[in-house]
Amino acid sequence: xxxxxxxxxxxxxxxxxxxxxxxxxxxxxxxxxxxxxxxxxxxxxxxxxxxxxxxxxxxxxxxxxxxxxxxxxxxxxxxxxxxxxxxxxxxxxxxxxxxxxxxxxxxxxxxxxxxxxxxxxxxxxxxxxxxxxxxxxxxxxxxxxxxxxxxxxxxxxxxxxxxxxxxxxxxxxxxxxxxxxxxxxxxxxxxxxxxxxxxxxxxxxxxxxxxxxxxxxxxxxxxxxxxxxxxxxxxxxxxxxxxxxxxxxxxxxxxxxxxxxxxxxxxxxxxxxxxxxxxxxxxxxxxxxxx
Amino acid sequence: xxxxxxxxxxxxxxxxxxxxxxxxxxxxxxxxxxxxxxxxxxxxxxxxxxxxxxxxxxxxxxxxxxxxxxxxxxxxxxxxxxxxxxxxxxxxxxxxxxxxxxxxxxxxxxxxxxxxxxxxxxxxxxxxxxxxxxxxxxxxxxxxxxxxxxxxxxxxxxxxxxxxxxxxxxxxxxxxxxxxxxxxxxxxxxxxxxxxxxxxxxxxxxxxxxxxxxxxxxxxxxxxxxxxxxxxxxxxx
Numbered sequence: 128x129x130x131x132x133x134x135x136x137x138x139x140x141x142x143x144x145x146x147x148x149x150x151x152x153x154x155x156x157x158x159x160x161x162x163x164x165x166x167x168x169x170x171x172x173x174x175x176x177x178x179x180x181x182x183x184x185x186x187x188x189x190x191x192x193x194x195x196x197x198x199x200x201x202x203x204x205x206x207x208x209x210x211x212x213x214x215x216x217x218x219x220x221x222x223x224x225x226x227x228x229x230x231x232x233x234x235x236x237x238x239x240x241x242x243x244x245x246x247x248x249x250x251x252x253x254x255x256x257x258x259x260x261x262x263x264x265x266x267x268x269x270x271x272x273x274x275x276x277x278x279x280x281x282x283x284x285x286x287x288x289x290x291x292x293x294x295x296x297x298x299x300x301x302x303x304x305x306x307x308x309x310x311x312x313x314x315x316x317x318x319x320x321x322x323x324x325x326x327x328x329x330x331x332x333x334x335x336x337x338x339x340x341x342x343x344x345x346x347x348x349x350x351x352x353x354x355x356x357x358x359x360x361x362x363x364x365x366x367x368x369x370x371x372x373x374x375x376x377x378x379x380x381x382x383x384x385x386x387x388x389x390x391x392x393x394x395x396x397x398x399x400x401x402x403x404x405x406x407x408x409x410x411x412x413x414x415x416x417x418x
Numbered sequence: 419x420x421x422x423x424x425x426x427x428x429x430x431x432x433x434x435x436x437x438x439x440x441x442x443x444x445x446x447x448x449x450x451x452x453x454x455x456x457x458x459x460x461x462x463x464x465x466x467x468x469x470x471x472x473x474x475x476x477x478x479x480x481x482x483x484x485x486x487x488x489x490x491x492x493x494x495x496x497x498x499x500x501x502x503x504x505x506x507x508x509x510x511x512x513x514x515x516x517x518x519x520x521x522x523x524x525x526x527x528x529x530x531x532x533x534x535x536x537x538x539x540x541x542x543x544x545x546x547x548x549x550x551x552x553x554x555x556x557x558x559x560x561x562x563x564x565x566x567x568x569x570x571x572x573x574x575x576x577x578x579x580x581x582x583x584x585x586x587x588x589x590x591x592x593x594x595x596x597x598x599x600x601x602x603x604x605x606x607x608x609x610x611x612x613x614x615x616x617x618x619x620x621x622x623x624x625x626x627x628x629x630x631x632x633x634x635x636x637x638x639x640x641x642x643x644x645x646x647x648x649x650x651x652x653x654x655x
Contacts, residue, residue: 296515297522303508309490310468310500312523312569 129264134386135379140271141340142378143278147333148351149358150285150370151326156359157302157367158322159207160222161214164229167352168236169327173199173334174343175240177251188251188335189273195335196328203327206232207320233348240345251338274336281329282371289367298322353394357401363411373411419482421446421604422467422498422573427476427486429466436462438628439476444573449595449605451619451636453612455648459628460608461503464575467606468500469493480573495523499566500575503608505558509551513542513561516550520568532568539597540564541590556587563591567598574598576607580614592618612636624648 152166173195180191214225256273259266289295300308301318309315337343337351358377362369380400384393404411420443429437437459444450452460465471467478469490478486485493508516517533525532537543540560545553550561559579566574576595580588595605595618609615615622616636624632624639626648632639639645 293522293526296519299511300508300519300522303510304506306470306490307506307508308519310470310494311520311565312491312494314489314491314523 130386133265134382136265136267137271138379138382139375140267140275140378141382142375143275143282144333144337144340144374145354145358145377146371146374147278147281148330148337149355149362149374150282150367151322151329152355153359153362153364153367153370154289154298154302155323155326156364158298158319159210159214159225160305161210161225161229162356163210163323163326164226164352165233165236165348166330166355167348167350168233169199169203169330170334170337170351171240171343171345171348172236173331174251174338174347175244175249175345176331177253177335177338178249178343181252181254187255188253188339189255192277192332192335196332198328199331200324200328204320204324206327207323208316210323211316211319233352237346237348244345246344246346248342248344249338250342251335253336253339268340270336270339274340277336278333281332285325285329286367294318294321350394353398357397361401361404361411366411369411420444420479421448421481422606423477423479423482424463424467425477425479427463427466427478428474429462429471430474436628437466437473440625440628440630441476442623442630442633444604444606446604447599447602448621449599449607449619451615451622452606452608452625453610453615453622453639454625454631458625458648460625461577462628463625464500464577464606464608467493467575468498491523494569494571497572498575499569499571499573501559501562501566501577501579503577503581505555505562507550507558507562507565510549512547512549513537513553514546516561516565517568520565524569529568532570536564536567539567539594541587554584556583559583560587560590563594567594572604574603574605576605576609578608578610580609580611612640 148170152163156162176195176198177188177191180186180188210225210228213228214221218224253270256269258269260269260272289299297313297318300311300313301315305315354377358370358373361373361376377397380397381393384396388396422444424440424442427437427440428435440463454460462471466473469488472487476486477484480496480498485496508519511519514533517536518529521529521532537546540563542557542560542564545557550558553561563579580591583591599605607619619636622634622636622639623630624645631648632642632645
């Protein structure tokens with residue numbers, strides 16, 4: 128019984144990070160109308176930034192998180208206009224071209240990192256949070272607890288921004304209806320760039336902590352892209368609220384499958400369940416997404 | 419100087435000229451009606467005026483400054499607001515959220531007071547915390563009109579704003595138009611309801627096949643043979 132509780136708790140803690148890496152992805156889908164295939168690459172790049180902070184700069188990755196956020200937000204700010212341009216071009220099938228474009232970005236990031244660091248797995252060595260916390264019969268790795276705390280704070284701030292600020296309202300307006308938001312005076316292109324920038328920074332920060340909990344290689348991006356897909360589709364496309372539930376569900380599922388079945392079957396079982404959920408509820412678990 | 423001036427406005431879609439040389443001027447505190455059969459180019463003119471579609475040629479001047487081909491958000495900020503034939507609301511937001519969303523790039527500081535005024539004017543105060551999607555069709559039209567007013571535009575474009583609306587709500591809409599006109603706002607109104615056009619419009623443009631085929635007071639255009647032909651689609655003896 129304690130193993131089950133331990134497994135579920137571990138899953139919930141990691142699920143918090145899945146929420147963080149998916150929430151910006153979900154919003155950028157809503158605002159840019161593009162499924163960003165590079166989401167996993169932002170995680171991977173963030174994790175390697177964490178590795179670099181300890182090996183080159185001798186700075187603890189937790190203290191380095193703000194630098195990671197700013198750096199990748201700037202990179203996102205530079206990339207976003209290109210995605211916007213492709214997505215809103217007058218050429219045939221801009222939606223498909225934008226998908227191909229983000230796929231190209233992902234390939235470029237993965238290829239570049241494979242060339243730079245090779246295939247070897249690395250771990251982000253987070254020194255300030257080590258050991259475990261014991262709660263009765265359950266032992267919680269402090270790092271996972273810290274990861275969850277980070278995820279809760281980051282997601283909380285993100286939701287506050289979205290639902291309690293003027294810019295957040297503009298973002299939600301663009302996500303709901305770009306044409307009408309434009310007619311209300313909202314600069315849709317600038318808002319899209321801002322959201323993508325925020326998403327890139329947030330996801331890369333989550334990558335640092337994911338790289339501390341698991342090991343990371345330069346070719347791990349697609350795995351996290353699939354995770355983000357799972358969360359966003361289970362949540363219902365475009366439903367930011369649903370991401371909170373779906374991310375935790377993914378964390379628990381992944382944890383249960385790894386402990387009770389095998390880590391080799393995680394993706395197969397997780398996506399099998401996703402398939403069943405979508406057959407029953409195409410608009411996601413909270414029935415709030417776009418079918 | 420006219421508030422809005424449109425000169426030889428043209429727009430083609432794949433060889434079909436949807437708007438073929440439309441010109442008109444809108445004066446301060448004037449309500450200009452635009453009528454014409456379906457497909458005559460009325461809504462395309464609204465799309466051109468608001469930047470949703472860029473003109474192929476011609477000019478649009480708002481208080482003397484050219485706005486033709488500008489992005490919709492720039493035109494909105496310059497002072498033109500519009501409603502749609504089918505209300506286009508932020509359906510997942512509350513009534514109040516819709517009003518606030520209209521002013522995120524405007525006078526945000528006074529948004530609460532402005533929203534309270536608009537809710538009062540449109541009789542929407544009791545439903546301000548309801549989701550926009552839960553409103554009746556008529557209330558949705560009121561909300562869309564109210565959302566336009568949040569930005570306090572000089573020129574308001576109304577696309578069949580009273581279509582299918584309960585008489586009580588229709589009276590609210592017409593009352594609001596009249597009050598705003600007395601404050602100096604100018605309107606261009608696309609309408610199929612001739613009683614409404616007769617009641618509120620000082621001048622009427624009749625469009626057919628992308629062109630203005632008649633212009634004048636309601637009485638003048640009602641007795642115009644060309645107008646009747648355009649509507650019926652057959653020559654009048």
